[in-house]
Amino acid sequence: MKEPDHPWIKVSFDENEFVVHYENPEKDNWTKYFFWNDITKICYKSYDYGAPDFLHIFFANSNDPCIIPIHEKDGEEFWKEVKRRKLFDPRYAIKADTQFEYNCWPRD
Numbered sequence: 001m002k003e004p005d006h007p008w009i010k011v012s013f014d015e016n017e018f019v020v021h022y023e024n025p026e027k028d029n030w031t032k033y034f035f036w037n038d039i040t041k042i043c044y045k046s047y048d049y050g051a052p053d054f055l056h057i058f059f060a061n062s063n064d065p066c067i068i069p070i071h072e073k074d075g076e077e078f079w080k081e082v083k084r085r086k087l088f089d090p091r092y093a094i095k096a097d098t099q100f101e102y103n104c105w106p107r108d
Contacts, residue, residue, distance in 0.1 A: 011078045017034060036085060039057055041104055044102075044103050044105075046100050054068065055068040
């Protein structure tokens with residue numbers, strides 16, 4: 001999954017896991033399940049106004065990040081949940097959202 005795929009990426013979550021749904025009418029669709037407890041780092045990539053922002057989520061058991069677009073209702077709700085769970089410092093999130101660069105938590 002890569003950032004340009006964002007129109008086809010949806011996310012849902014519950015108390016233990018989150019689910020990424022990829023639904024592209026021109027490609028194979030898939031669904032992947034991830035556990036909140038497996039997250040080791042989250043990086044927030046913000047872009048100029050009008051373009052969606054993205055979360056790059058890293059896990060203890062994988063070198064490949066999961067990429068979640070922060071747009072529309074489900075992405076915004078997911079981002080709120082990440083901050084509620086303290087997986088990304090909410091105070092640092094304000095900085096990350098206003099600087100058009102890659103910001104990670106925990107910070108390197």
